[in-house]
Each structure stands twice: as C-alpha cells, then as structure tokens.
Amino acid sequence: MCRLAAITASEYFSPLENVYALETMKEGHDGSGMGLMLKDLGGFAEPLKEYPVLSGICSNDGLKRIEDYMLAQGFREVHMWNPVIKPLPGVDKKDCYFAKFYDYPVSYKEKPWKEKELLLLGTRLALRRMGESDESIVVFSFYPDVITLKEVGDPLQLAEYFGLDRDGLKARIVLAQGRQNTNYAINLYACHPFFIQGFGTMTNGENTAFVPIREYLMSRGFQGYTGYQSDSEVFTHILHYTVNRLGFPLPYYKHIITPLKRQEMEGRPDRDALLLMRQSMRMLVIDGPNCVIGFTPDGTCFMVQDSKKLRPGAVGGRKGKYALMSEECGIDKAVPERDRSEDIFPMKYDMVIVSPGAQEVKVWNQLKN
Amino acid sequence: MEPTEKLDKNHQLTLKEFPYTISWRDDRCTRCGQCTAVCPVKAIVPDVRVERVVSSEGSLPAPKVSRRVVQVVRQVNDIDRYCTGCAMCQLVCPNAAIEPEFNPSHKFLHFKNKGGDAYKRGGRRNDPSPSTLDQLKFTRISMLTDPALDAGRHEFHLRTFLGRILPPESLPLKAEDGRLVVDRKSDVFVPPVREIYPIMIGSMSVGALSPPMWEGLAMGVAYLNEELGMPVVMCSGEGGMPPRLLKSRFLKYYVLQIASGYFGWDEIVRALPSMVEDPAAIEIKYGQGAKPGDGGLLMSYKVLKLISSIRGVPMMVDLASPPTHQTKYSIEEAVAKMIQSMSMAWGFRVPVYPKISGTKTAKAVLNNLARNPFAAALSIDGEDGGTGAAYNVSMDKMGHPIASNIRECYLDLVKQGKQNELPLIAAGGVGKKGNLAANAAALIMLGASAVSIGKYLMQSTADCLGDENNRCNLCNTGRCPRGITTQDPKLYRRLDSSKVAERLVDVFRAADTELKKIFAPLGRSTELPIGMSDGLSVADKAIAERLGISYVC
Structure with a gap:
C-alpha cells in the first residue's frame, strides 16, 4: 500500500521533511518509487512565483524538442532548475530532470487567468503527447508555483539522487508519496501525486470503480481529463471537476465520492440538492479502499476517507504546521512538537480541512454539516 | 381393395418424429386414469389392446397360450396432439409409471404446419445452449492490494435510477453560505427519477396471466416494497390493470405499459382523476425480444369477463396488437410526441420510456432518445425474452442477443458523455439457466442500469414447465397446466396466489444476497457497478473482443 506524507506550513520547509516522514513508514511501502509535489515555492523559486513551471523528465533529444516547441508557442524561459543527479545503483538515470520557469507568450500576458490556465494545460498535454511513444518527454505539471518530481526507487535514496538537500528547494505545501503503482504497468505517469490546474492529490488504496x-x-x-495510467488519478480530476468545473464548495467533493444514504439526507436543508447530485453523479461514487490527501489552488489541504474507512490516515500538528499522513509515525517525524492528543483520525464521514498557511484545522463531518 | 395407405399406415407419423415420447410401465400402472385426465393436449389416451399371455399351472411346465384384453395408456401420433413433455402425467401418477422422454432426433417442425397453419406457441427461443451472459465470469477479484468487501457486513446500496438524469452541469443548484441548495427560481426542468431495485419485473399482462398468477406477483411486489424495503417495480404489460388497483396506493409499484393495441388505456385514462399515487413509470412498448417486429395476440378464449372489462373490448374476440403503433410516423415526431403526451398526462411527474426489441438499429433509437430530454430510459429486450404467444419462427430466428446490444448502446452513450443520463434496461434471457443474479450483474457491468425479468419468474414462482427444448410452451392455448397463463378457472384454481407471492419474495431476497456476493469481491457496494467492464472476462476471444472485455483461459 502506498504511504502518504503531506505537510502544510506557514513557513517554507524542505521536501526532505516529507521524505524523512515517509522513511518512518517504510515498513508499509516497498521503496519502489516516490512522487513529490511542491506548492507555494520558496528558496530560489520564491521570486519566480508568477511564472508557470514545467516539471518533468526528458531525454536529451526530448529537451531539444521541448525547447523548440515552447519557443514556437511563444513561451520565454526565465529559469531552469535541473538537479545535479548523483547516480545511484538501482535508479535508472534519465538524461534530464527539470523544472523550467517560463514567462507567458506575449499574446497571453493580458488575457484572463482562465485562458492562461487553459493554455498551460493544453501545452502540458501537447508535450505529453509529443513524448509519449518513445518516453522522450514526461511532463507532470505546468503551473505557477508548483514543482513535481517523480522517479522509481527508494524515497530516501531518491532524495539523495535529486540532491534535495543541496539546492535549497523549499515550499509551504509538499505532498509525497512512496511506492510505484502496483495495479497497472510501471509508468512514471502512474506515480502520485497527480496535478491538474492547481489541484493536486495522492491516494493510498485501490479504486475499484476506476x-x-x-x-x-x-x-x-x-x-x-486524460492519462489515467493510475486508477488514483481520477481522484484529482473528480476534485477538479467538483470545484473548478462545477463550482461546488470543497466539502461537496466528499458528498460526490461518498454520498450519504437517502435516509441520512432526510431533514437536511440541502437534501434536494444532495438527492439530485446522488443521481447525477453516481458514476463518480467510489468504493475505496482509499484515503485521499490533496490541496486546492488556494492552498487549502485536506484528507478524506472512503465510505467504509478502509485505509489509514491521520492529521496532526500545530498552528503554522500540519502533517497529513497515512501513518501517525510520519506525523511524529514531521511535527514532533505538538499535542498528540489533538491528532485527528478521520472516519468515514469526515473531511479534515487545513486552511491555507496551516492556520487552522477543521473536521467537517458530512453527516452533521 | 384396401388402399395401401391404410394397410401400411403410410402418411401416419411414427412417434420417432415427435419431440417427446411417453415411457409407460404396464407393471406399475394402476389404471387410475389421472395421467390421461391431466394431459393438457390429450397426447395420451386410455386404450385397450389384446395381449398374448403364456401361463402354466401345476408342478410341471405346461404352457398354455391365451389372449386377453388389457387397458393401456397410449400416446397418439396426431401432430395436433403432440406430447409437449410437460410431465404433468408424471407429476400426478401415484406409482411412477409414466414419464415423457425428450427425443433429440425429432422432426417436429417438419410437420407442425398442418393446414398451412404455421406453428405458434408461447415460451422462449428453443436454444438450450448457454447464452453469452452465462459464459461471462467475474474475474477482477479484490485480493491483497485492496481488501474484498464483506457481503454480510458492509452496507450495500443495490438500487438504480429509472428516469432521465440531468448531467451535473445542468443541475439547478446554487451555493448559499457554503451549502448547495436547489435554485427554485431556475427554469430548468428536473425530470422525475425513481430509485428502484435493479431487477424489474417485466411486462406480463393481466390477460396473458391468470388471476392468481398476476395477483401473486402483485402481492409479492407489495410485500417486497412495504415489508422488506426493496423497491421492486413490476410492469403491467399491455392491457391495463384492474381499476381498483389503478386507484390504490399500490400503483406506485407498477410501470404501466402502453402498446400498439392501446388495450386497457380507456380504463387507465378514466381512472386518472381518482389516482392517489403516480405509477412508477410508463413504458411505451415498440417491440418485444421474443417476437421482434411482431404484434401481440390474446386469444379469444382468454378474453373473458374480467379481461374484457379491463381492456374495454367485447368478450371472446381475438385481441391482436399490431406490430407497430399505427401513429408511429417517425421517431423524431411520433415517438417524441407520444413520450411527451404520456408525460403530460401525469403532469411530467412520471418517467416515460420506450421498450424496443434487441436490434442492430438500437443505436439509432438510442441516439434519438439521447437527444430527447423527456425520454426517461431505453429498455432493450433481447432475443431470449419470453412471450405468451408468437409464431415459432419469430421466437426462434428473429431478434438480437442482449449482451452485445446493451454493450454497444452503453459505449455509444459513453462517447456522448450521456452514460448516466439515459438509463438502459436490459432484458431477454436474464436467468435463462437459472443464474439470475449473475446474469443481472453481468449486464449491469456491461452498462445496463437495470434488468427486467419475466419467464424466469414464471418458472421460479409458479413452476412454469417451459424450457428451451420446447417443453410445454402452451401459453398461447390457454391450457397452461400450471394455471399460469390461462383464464380457465378449472386450470387456474391449481395455482395458489399466496405461494406465488411467497416465492417471488424468496427469489428477490436470494438474488439480493447473490448480487452482494458478486459485487463484494469486486469491491463495489455503495453504487451499482454500471459499466465496470474490467471486472468481466470470457473464455471466448470473439465475445471478448465484441464486448470489449478481457479474454481469459
């Protein structure tokens, strides 16, 4: 089963903290891979927040094709972070791991954000298609203030491999997931966390209704809504669909993936709305076993369980720093100086929501709210 | 001089031509006469024959030959009185002296056209081979990487929706203080949707079924709904319903069918102002899987007082429904108008959907309905469906299997993104070999929202004798030996409606358990696995390819 380690804080921190937390949960994962997603970037990237970052892996030929394509589209590269790789046995080294910061094409500079967002999405998908057949280009995200790293191997080793301790890479929100996809073919696109237009999630468990x-x-x-090398990618897209496409408040994500039973809806002021959603969105109902951890564009982080609470998950911390982990030992590592008695173990109706900047944590109960 | 025909019995059929031959044991028979009395087709008769008897009396053998006249049971070789294999004789025999035996090398169809009258019967397609549905396996079992659910412990939501469902983008919702509420000022039409049990009882009319059979099913449906909380709905079939039922609170458990003969609709329309509940739905029948493209027929001898009053027709006349609705001009106009008219009759509070027979043109129908916002569903009845009366050729040779038909329709909806907007109801051969839950689950995983069953229920609730070897299949004659499809009180008094109701409840409770036993290991419980085709496999490459599922061996 995947192990999940998310940290959200008011101050910038190194993703190494997440990796160390994952390491404490090592008994539960097989060290077969790691995905890191950093949002609200600090360190060298702090002054570059406004620029969309293209994160991915490519061959030397792929790099050339990316550069040609981006140039043709009018994107101007303002910075490139490519970690100095320390080769390690067992990790199949690719030519180039990169996070390229771009300025928008001139024609888009004054365009509304929605259009810019669509341009970024379309560009990422075009690059993905360009490199899909020969795996010369793999791109994970293209969005301002977000960097994604993924590779097959042991998380701790990968941290060393990427030199995460060297380059001052920091962020206020980091999602980390340990273990490669086991249900479908090994493929870097199958590695969590997944990202789309400001929404990122990672999941443990298997999605039977994939x-x-x-x-x-x-x-x-x-x-x-494409890709789906992993059955967990749909969780990110359902979140995006709920909040971005439909404009529903975040807690309705829970109502969509694990709807209340009819008798539980009775007497609620939103009963009629829930009934309509139950009918209209039944294809998006999950059965788990899944615990989903994610963030939304405004920096809100959350943890949500399937309707039977078949997977572990806990949230703990203090004002200014919260950890959302699949195991409590991970929280102990990430935020040792906290009141453990206030740790939250969300059950089947719960959605734990940590406000942007890790200022406040709330347990939103589906039944009572 | 005697004609040779009479001397050598030429132009008479040997019993080898008959589908069933009677095996009768002289030594066991007590000559009670029950078998010959019960035979619905008079295929066996009491007869006499002369026997040569060799006997010996005394201590030394002294054989004497004598002749005596004995009473026997004889099978007649009249094609109009062929043994149907119903085995009622065997059932009533107190001494296990008689039984019909299937004759696989019969030439029945060569002769069952006497007088130029093509063979008509009731029942289903005479094909005993396993259907595609019975070949499908559930292979994606949750193991280790995810725990299988527990059919006994976890909560299951085995319900489906009947009615046109709005896509999420069209829902009239608005956020108020972080909570979604229905926008009452919105002018979006929210179609009526029923939450029902995914196994529906298909259309079998009051006239086709005997009073105790229909009553038994009706009682069972009421019990399932009101005592067990299982929202099972039942279709009236063509011919209306008893006015008392139309005006009762039980109407909500029924789907009213309107078909090409419009039988019973005078009474339904008259009862409208007095209805205290809306029906579950209205089904417009355009076709039937068992006899695609052919109309309905209720034989005159079934049209007795009750039936004639419900249907609003004179007694003792053949009631033929045309193959198609006479008003059907085109799907865009006539069908759409009919759906709208029926919707309007109930103030747009009742889902209205068409039922068609399985056909290669199903996708064309589907695509039109997908564009019609008032179409509540599409019911497709495959070739293995049953009927009370049809030409044998229609039943055996016409029609389309349900599996690929439902699959291609579902995938077509997926392409349009409307797979959750227009529910597909699959019928025709569900439970053909007794695997009701497995067949239903397979169809749901291929894309059906619900399945509809008929003849399986006749077999399991009232011991209907029919099978795919043309056993019995006398539904059309009004001489049903079980009292299921007859209006003859002498026959239907054999059937106890309470027992039918009890068996109906048994069937649904057992199917419910079996569905959970299938869905739990697949890891699905809070919603039906509609379209979860990755859970299905088949050991036949061609079927796998056609249905878009995996091949296993």
Missing part, C-alpha cells in the same frame, strides 16, 4: 469513473471523466468534454 473504469466507469475514467469513462465518465473522459466524456466530460474537458481536455485535461
């Missing part, structure tokens, strides 16, 4: 959910998302007519 196929109908995938078909439903793919038929929504939105270009970003």
